[in-house]
Amino acid sequence: MAELERLLATEAEALEQLLVSLLPAETGPAAKLHAAMRYASLGGGKRLRPFLVGAGARLFDVPPARARRVGAALELIHCYSLVHDDLPAMDDAATRRGRPTCHRQFDEATAILVGDALQSLAFEVLADPATHPDPEVRCSLVEGLAKAAGAAGMCGGQQLDLAAEGASLQLDQIILLQQLKTGALFRFACESGAVLGQADAAERTALRAFADDLGLAFQIKDDLLDVAGDPALAGKELGQDQAAGKATLVAALGLDGARQRLAELRQSALVSLERFGPAAGPLRQIFDFVITRAY
Amino acid sequence: MAELERLLATEAEALEQLLVSLLPAETGPAAKLHAAMRYASLGGGKRLRPFLVGAGARLFDVPPARARRVGAALELIHCYSLVHDDLPAMDDAATRRGRPTCHRQFDEATAILVGDALQSLAFEVLADPATHPDPEVRCSLVEGLAKAAGAAGMCGGQQLDLAAEGASLQLDQIILLQQLKTGALFRFACESGAVLGQADAAERTALRAFADDLGLAFQIKDDLLDVAGDPALAGKELGQDQAAGKATLVAALGLDGARQRLAELRQSALVSLERFGPAAGPLRQIFDFVITRAY
Numbered sequence: 001m002a003e004l005e006r007l008l009a010t011e012a013e014a015l016e017q018l019l020v021s022l023l024p025a026e027t028g029p030a031a032k033l034h035a036a037m038r039y040a041s042l043g044g045g046k047r048l049r050p051f052l053v054g055a056g057a058r059l060f061d062v063p064p065a066r067a068r069r070v071g072a073a074l075e076l077i078h079c080y081s082l083v084h085d086d087l088p089a090m091d092d093a094a095t096r097r098g099r100p101t102c103h104r105q106f107d108e109a110t111a112i113l114v115g116d117a118l119q120s121l122a123f124e125v126l127a128d129p130a131t132h133p134d135p136e137v138r139c140s141l142v143e144g145l146a147k148a149a150g151a152a153g154m155c156g157g158q159q160l161d162l163a164a165e166g167a168s169l170q171l172d173q174i175i176l177l178q179q180l181k182t183g184a185l186f187r188f189a190c191e192s193g194a195v196l197g198q199a200d201a202a203e204r205t206a207l208r209a210f211a212d213d214l215g216l217a218f219q220i221k222d223d224l225l226d227v228a229g230d231p232a233l234a235g236k237e238l239g240q241d242q243a244a245g246k247a248t249l250v251a252a253l254g255l256d257g258a259r260q261r262l263a264e265l266r267q268s269a270l271v272s273l274e275r276f277g278p279a280a281g282p283l284r285q286i287f288d289f290v291i292t293r294a295y
Numbered sequence: 296m297a298e299l300e301r302l303l304a305t306e307a308e309a310l311e312q313l314l315v316s317l318l319p320a321e322t323g324p325a326a327k328l329h330a331a332m333r334y335a336s337l338g339g340g341k342r343l344r345p346f347l348v349g350a351g352a353r354l355f356d357v358p359p360a361r362a363r364r365v366g367a368a369l370e371l372i373h374c375y376s377l378v379h380d381d382l383p384a385m386d387d388a389a390t391r392r393g394r395p396t397c398h399r400q401f402d403e404a405t406a407i408l409v410g411d412a413l414q415s416l417a418f419e420v421l422a423d424p425a426t427h428p429d430p431e432v433r434c435s436l437v438e439g440l441a442k443a444a445g446a447a448g449m450c451g452g453q454q455l456d457l458a459a460e461g462a463s464l465q466l467d468q469i470i471l472l473q474q475l476k477t478g479a480l481f482r483f484a485c486e487s488g489a490v491l492g493q494a495d496a497a498e499r500t501a502l503r504a505f506a507d508d509l510g511l512a513f514q515i516k517d518d519l520l521d522v523a524g525d526p527a528l529a530g531k532e533l534g535q536d537q538a539a540g541k542a543t544l545v546a547a548l549g550l551d552g553a554r555q556r557l558a559e560l561r562q563s564a565l566v567s568l569e570r571f572g573p574a575a576g577p578l579r580q581i582f583d584f585v586i587t588r589a590y
Contacts, residue, residue, distance in 0.1 A: 029471060030451035032458070037446060084411060089403035108384035109457050112407065113450050116379060116414065120445030123418045127437035135430035142422035142437050150415030151332060155408050156325035162404050163327070176324060 001292075004285040011054055012047040014064075018072050022125055036106045036114045037121075041079045044097035048286070049074045052189035052214075055282040056207055060197020069131045070141060070192050073122040077149050078185060080118035083111050085158060119149070132196060140195050148188040157181025161246070169247040175216065178249065182222075183215035190214070190283075206272050210283065213269040216249075218290050220258050220265075223250040225295070262291050296587075299580040306349055307342040309359075313367050317420055331401045331409045332416075336374045339392035343581070344369045347484035347509075350577040351502055355492020364426045365436060365487050368417040372444050373480060375413035378406050380453060414444070427491060435490050443483040452476025456541070464542040470511065473544065478510035485509070485578075501567045505578065508564040511544075513585050515553050515560075518545040520590070557586050 019041055024034040050071025057067035086093040086101040087108065093101050103111035125131065126141045147153055157180030164177060190211035194204045227250055250258045269287050273280040314336055319329040345366025352362035381388040381396040382403065388396050398406035420426065421436045442448055452475030459472060485506035489499045522545055545553045564582050568575040 024446045029468070030446060030454045030475075033446055033451060033454040080411075084407055087404075087407065089407060109382075110454065112379055112382065112384060113454055116375075116410065116444075117446040117450040119411065119414050120441045120448075120450065123437055124441035124445065127434045127441065129434075135434045138434050139422045139424075139430045139437075142418055142434075146415045146419035146422065149411075150419065151319045151325060151328055151412040153415075155412035155415065156328060159325045159328040159405065159408055173324070180325075 001285070001289065004282070004289055007282065008046065008048075008051055008289070011051050012045075015047050015050045015068060015071055015075065016042060018068055019075065022072055022076075022121065032106070033110060033113055033117065036102060036110045037117055039105060040083045040102045040111075040114050041076060041118065044099075045075075045079075047071070047075060048218075048290070049078055049185055049189040051286060052186070052211075052283070053192050055280075055286060056190050056193020057196050058282065059193060059203075059276050059279050060199050062193060062196040066130075066132055066196055067193060069125055069128070070196060071189075073125040073131075073141075073145060074185065074189055074192070076118045076122040076125070077145065077154075080115040080122075081149075081154055081158070083118070084115040087111060090158075090162065122149075134198075137195060137198065141192060144188050144192065144195065148184040153180055153184030154182075157184065164247050167247065169252070171249075171252045174247050174249055174252050178216060178219040179212070182219055183212060186215035186218065187211040203275070206275055210269050210272040213265045213272065214287055214290060217262055217265040217269070217287065220249045220253075220262055221291050221293065223248040224255075224258060225293075226250075227255075266291065296580070296584065299577070299584055302577065303341065303343075303346055303584075306346050307340075310342050310345045310363060310366055310370065311337060313363055314370065317367055317371075317416065327401070328405060328408055328412065331397060331405050332412055334400060335378045335397045335406075335409050336371060336413065339394070340370075340374075342366070342370060343513075343585070344373055344480060344484040346581060347481070347506075347578070348487050350575075350581060351485050351488020352491050353577065354488060354498075354571050354574050355494050357488060357491040361425075361427055361491055362488060364420055364423070365491060366484075368420040368426075368436075368440060369480065369484055369487070371413045371417040371420070372440065372449075375410040375417075376444075376449055376453070378413070379410040382406060385453075385457070417444075429493075432490060432493065436487060439483050439487065439490065443479040448475055448479030449477075452479065459542050462542065464547070466544075466547045469542050469544055469547050473511060473514040474507070477514055478507060481510035481513065482506040498570070501570055505564050505567040508560045508567065509582055509585060512557055512560040512564070512582065515544045515548075515557055516586050516588065518543040519550075519553060520588075521545075522550075561586065 023038050023041060026035045026038065050068065053071040053074060054064060054067045082096060083102045085091050086096055087103055094104060095101060102114055122145065123142055126145060127138055132138050149155065157177055160177040161181055187208055190207045191204055194207050253261055266287060270284065273283055318333050318336060321330045321333065345363065348366040348369060349359060349362045377391060378397045380386050381391055382398055389399060390396060397409055417440065418437055421440060422433055427433050444450065452472055455472040456476055482503055485502045486499055489502050548556055561582060565579065568578055
């Protein structure tokens with residue numbers, strides 16, 4: 001696991017440098033917006049989704065610089081969603097990654113614009129020829145990320161999450177909610193490596209299946225940490241889901257049931273990766289990292 | 296002008312039908328989000344930007360169905376920006392197009408998600424092969440719209456607009472603000488016809504110049520209507536800019552100066568269109584419509 005953590009840190013640093021170059025400089029008449037975009041995107045997070053893009057792309061010998069651009073676009077979408085989810089009208093969160101949330105550090109109007117502009121930038125990055133020389137591949141990435149981020153993906157999931165407050169959801173409803181809210185971006189993360197590598201349909205299907213297990217496992221672990229994690233390590237307030245009366249996977253499965261499900265998801269994920277042999281090592285390790293992490 | 300208004304109405308109706316088919320149906324677990332997306336995008340507006348895409352595309356014999364898809368993507372971006380600009384943290388507007396604004400009709404969290412999901416959908420539409428068979432063209436459209444909508448375009452302009460409340464801006468600062476806030480989408484509207492038609496650089500430059508004159512004229516007319524328009528025709532509250540102490544073009548130029556500038560912009564716009572001959576008729580007519588409209 002120490003080897004994986006080193007690899008995660010190295011990849012996160014390379015991604016950070018790329019984001020620094022892609023985000024607008026803190027100059028010009030709209031410098032405040034630019035500063036807030038950088039505040040919301042730089043210097044934080046495990047960069048798990050970009051790591052998955054790179055680990056998937058590696059299976060098809062895709063140059064790392066291309067995978068990193070896709071990872072950057074995906075991370076821009078993820079960061080925009082955090083900024084908007086933290087707004088007073090949504091989760092009304094005060095801290096994120098150990099710092100004031102974007103609307104607390106700047107103001108609410110700026111935070112709304114930050115999210116909007118980060119989303120635009122993500123698609124600008126994907127459409128750029130530097131991402132892949134074949135425009136068909138770039139269009140496929142744009143379409144995939146747009147679907148994963150939009151009403152049939154992340155935004156739809158966030159809508160279900162808002163509606164879930166105080167409601168008593170069934171397990172399958174909670175799973176659907178999570179598949180949309182967090183699962184759709186995980187799926188894009190894992191599948192985009194195959195898109196970059198112009199892999200065949202069976203390979204894409206296997207990576208999608210792996211991603212779906214990983215996304216659900218990530219959410220179960222997140223819920224476990226929300227119940228029993230360390231706020232200092234998390235960099236945000238914990239116990240928020242319980243306080244808001246949200247139906248979580250852990251509430252629906254019970255603590256033992258949740259841990260049992262994690263083990264089942266791990267087995268299923270490993271089966272999906274079998275066809276890729278030793279090259280899928282980082283994907284196997286990241287699964288174990290996700291279900292054992294302390295933050 | 297009656298002929299143009301008929302053409303505008305015909306095009307608006309065709310665009311409406313396309314948007315109806317592109318927007319998610321009001322069904323499924325996130326039906327509320329889908330309903331709010333449709334509320335924010337359907338049944339309103341002059342659809343000026345999509346009309347410009349079509350009028351530009353016509354110069355290069357682009358099939359109207361392709362231009363209409365680009366127009367739909369652009370209109371989705373425009374509609375998302377209206378939803379977010381109307382939010383309490385931004386302009387706090389109660390009515391839009393004669394109806395309650397999206398956050399008043401639904402709620403604030405839903406309105407934020409509506410804007411986010413409409414933006415994703417816009418890029419999904421552009422990346423789809425139905426928009427143009429050549430993926431290089433589709434990537435160019437994605438990149439162009441992302442730049443026009445993002446920090447270097449519309450979002451940057453909205454940031455300047457928020458900062459302008461109570462500030463005394465110079466004329467060139469107000470012009471920059473408007474070039475970003477409204478001008479960038481007008482420019483994309485006019486230029487995208489040339490992108491679809493794979494026109495040469497000189498033709499693209501001429502359409503950009505026309506768009507810049509049109510965008511500024513549109514804004515001056517908007518400011519004039521805000522001072523002396525009919526709220527019943529506008530479908531929104533007027534006099535808001537003055538009340539908010541915003542520096543408008545009309546405040547900076549004076550009423551006579553503003554009307555003089557409109558005449559100069561018209562001359563300049565006509566010069567830009569000369570190379571296109573009679574085929575540019577709708578673009579000439581739309582300029583006159585924009586500066587003489589009563590709403």
